[in-house]
Amino acid sequence: MEREFYERDTLTVARDLLGRTIVHETSEGATAGIIVETEAYKGPEDKASHAYANLRTGRTEVQFGPKGHAYVYLIYGMYYCLNVASGEVPGKPEAILVRALEPVTGLKIMARRRIDVSDDRRPNLTNGPGKLCMAMGISTRQNGADLCASPLHIDAGVPMDKACIAQTARINVDYAEEWRYLRWRFLIHDSVFVSTRQQIS
DNA sequence: TGCACGATTCTCT
């Protein structure tokens, strides 16, 4: 996708990311998956965001930079989460968390990276933010990578029909007070590759 | 310098 794709309202981009394909080319080979679940985090005012109150540190720095770059961080000391910097306001720290993929390329490589997961349990390869990073070989080494020009990028794929998209509250942000209830999680309603059916009515 | 904790996952009950 072009830079302009990410330089739009973050909620719009989060929704529009569904159906697109993330590709990562490494020395081990290429892996790719269709995005089936995202969450939006909107800068200074969002208590669920790492950049709440414009908190600018080494970790959140990428969110303040050019849109379309990868924000990758370590969570619980053992998993990584992949985000994309986005938003129509330059310098405003907003990002989209990629929560789940439908694997399409490099399944063998994914299974090898995902310890204890065999090919016959395909959804389990990438149906969660930590899982998909492990399967795609994404770590903080990719933090700051330009998704418009790097081995890690996003292809247009097939735009998702609006009728297929469900919208719910975000997952595991109970600490965010009133912001926890915002329905800023987008997912493909009938996909078996999403992280959880939680809150889908 | 110390310390509590997390945008998670896996295992066991």
Next chain:
DNA sequence: GAGAATCGTGCAA
């Protein structure tokens, strides 16, 4: 549904 694994980060001291 509960509990453990595990460590960089942010903030207090």
